[in-house]
Amino acid sequence: xxxxxxxxxxxxxxxxxxxKRDDYNFEIVENLEIKNLKEKLSDCDAxxxxxxxxxxxLIESSKKLKIISRHGVGYDNVxxxxxxxxxxTLAITANANADSVSEHVFFMMLSISxxxxxxxxxxxxxxFLNRSNLPLSxxxxxxxxxxMGFGRIGKNLIKKCKGFxxxxxxxxxxxxxEIIKNFGGTKINDFYECIKLxxxxxxxxxxxxxxxxLINMKVFNLMKKTSIIVNTSRGGIINEIDLNNALNExxxxxxxxxxFDKEPPDTSNPLLNNKKVxxxxxxxxxxxxxxxxxxxxxxxxxxxxxxxxxxKSMVVKL
Numbered sequence: 001x002x003x004x005x006x007x008x009x010x011x012x013x014x015x016x017x018x019x020k021r022d023d024y025n026f027e028i029v030e031n032l033e034i035k036n037l038k039e040k041l042s043d044c045d046a047x048x049x050x051x052x053x054x055x056x057x058l059i060e061s062s063k064k065l066k067i068i069s070r071h072g073v074g075y076d077n078v079x080x081x082x083x084x085x086x087x088x089t090l091a092i093t094a095n096a097n098a099d100s101v102s103e104h105v106f107f108m109m110l111s112i113s114x115x116x117x118x119x120x121x122x123x124x125x126x127x128f129l130n131r132s133n134l135p136l137s138x139x140x141x142x143x144x145x146x147x148m149g150f151g152r153i154g155k156n157l158i159k160k161c162k163g164f165x166x167x168x169x170x171x172x173x174x175x176x177x178e179i180i181k182n183f184g185g186t187k188i189n190d191f192y193e194c195i196k197l198x199x200x201x202x203x204x205x206x207x208x209x210x211x212x213x214l215i216n217m218k219v220f221n222l223m224k225k226t227s228i229i230v231n232t233s234r235g236g237i238i239n240e241i242d243l244n245n246a247l248n249e250x251x252x253x254x255x256x257x258x259x260f261d262k263e264p265p266d267t268s269n270p271l272l273n274n275k276k277v278x279x280x281x282x283x284x285x286x287x288x289x290x291x292x293x294x295x296x297x298x299x300x301x302x303x304x305x306x307x308x309x310x311x312k313s314m315v316v317k318l
Contacts, residue, residue, distance in 0.1 A: 001025055002306055003064075004299075005044040007032070007052055010071055011295025014048075018299055034058070041065070046302045049078070051263075051282075056082045067091060069301045071294050072285065073152075074234060075316055076207050084318040089305060091314045093297040098156035100290035101232050105202050106160055108230045108256030108278050113138040117275075138226070140164045144197055147185070149204035149233065150175045157202060158183050169194055196222050200230070207234035215239065220246035230256040232284040235263060240271055247276040258284045 004018060004026040018026045029040055032052060038061040041047070045064050047054075050071045059065070059082045067089040068078060075090060083090060110116075114137040122131060142165050147154045150172040161168050168185040171194065177187040188194040195201070201223075205211045215229065215238040223229075229252065231238050240261055246252050256278040257271065263282060271277050285294065297314075304310040 002045045003027075003043060004046045004048065004302060005029060005040055006048040007037075007054075008050045008071075010048060010050070010298055011292045013292050014295030014297075014299040017296065017303060021303065024303075037061075046305070048298050048302070051077055053077045055079050059083060059086065059088070062088075067302055067305045069093075069298045069305075071298045073097060074206065076234060080316070080318050089310075090316040090318065091301040091305065091310065092316060093294045093301070094152060094314050096293035096297045097285045097290050098152040100287045101153045101204075101284040102157040102160055103287075104232055104258060104280070104284035105157055105230050105256075108232075108258075108280070109140060109200055109202075109228060112228050112254040112256060112278050113140060140166060140200075142166065143199035144169065145200040145202065146171060146188070146194060146198045147202050147204060148172070149206075150180060150183075150185075151204060153232075154204045155183055157204070158185050166200075169198070192219070192222060195219060196224070198227055199224065200228050203229070203231040203237055204233050205237060207236050211237050213237070213239045215243075217242040217246065220251050223252050225250060225253065227252050228254045228256070230258075232256075232258040235260040240269065243277070244270045244274055247274055254278070256280075258282055 002024050004024055006026055006028045008030065009028050018024045027040065029037065037058060041058060041062040043064055044062065046067045046069065047065065048069050048071060054068065054077060056079045059079055065088055068083065069091045071093060073092045073094060075092060078090060080090065115134065118134055122128065122134060144167045145161055146169045147157055148171050150170050154170065158168050162184050169188050170180045170185040171188050171191050180187040220242060243255055247255060254276050258280045259282055265272060301310060301314050
């Protein structure tokens with residue numbers, strides 16, 4: 001009998017997969033106090049993990065743990081060095097969130113470009129006939145966009161960009177030019193030269209030593225004053241202080257952030273009061289459809305692992 005610990009509740013459709021199996025027990029844990037978690041982890045074979053920080057201390061308490069199944073694609077909340085030493089498999093919901101995240105990118109780009117907040121406020125404040133005083137909004141049609149990172153989300157996003165006749169460039173040192181070309185994009189190698197020409201930039205890279213603060217004032221100073229940058233991947237890739245300054249100094253036009261260096265961000269974070277940035281609470285995957293897909297895929301990864309048929313594309317190479 002396998003024991004699965006579900007750390008923070010997931011969609012019922014995922015739980016139902018376990019209910020159909022008589023060789024699994026499961027428990028949903030909402031109390032995230034360390035003492036309670038260590039007690040629960042001591043005899044579990046698998047865990048479902050959302051955004052909770054699963055550090056070395058907790059991993060060492062998991063004597064029987066064989067697999068961690070992430071409810072999402074990021075895994076910077078897992079001590080990968082520790083689980084590698086212990087031979088624990090790490091799986092992600094690789095196929096669940098690409099549609100939702102790429103839609104969120106367009107939601108942000110369109111909202112910023114078309115002046116959603118100012119348009120809405122104009123009507124609500126009774127200034128309908130004064131719309132000519134509003135600044136003209138921007139079209140996405142035929143604009144240049146740089147997609148930074150060409151995994152599943154980047155590949156999904158490029159399809160939507162093509163629907164707007166956008167000219168798509170891709171920066172990803174690990175993806176071959178032929179693959180990018182087959183999706184209708186242009187691979188670029190000189191990031192700093194390319195960024196000068198872009199109208200939009202969408203970030204889809206993991207957070208690591210190579211990408212921490214990758215987007216900083218040096219980059220902003222190269223960008224067009226009319227450009228917009230969106231980050232739905234991980235906070236920390238964009239330097240938030242530099243971004244705030246770049247917006248205030250009209251170095252770039254606008255930004256959309258679904259992720260932050262610290263989550264939740266401190267109330268003192270100046271970006272929270274900057275009207276040139278569109279903010280959302282790490283919710284790009286928070287659609288009815290995506291939450292259901294992630295719940296199912298999270299648990300299916302666990303079942304497939306013990307059945308000996310886990311797809312390699314779901315496994316993180318440590």
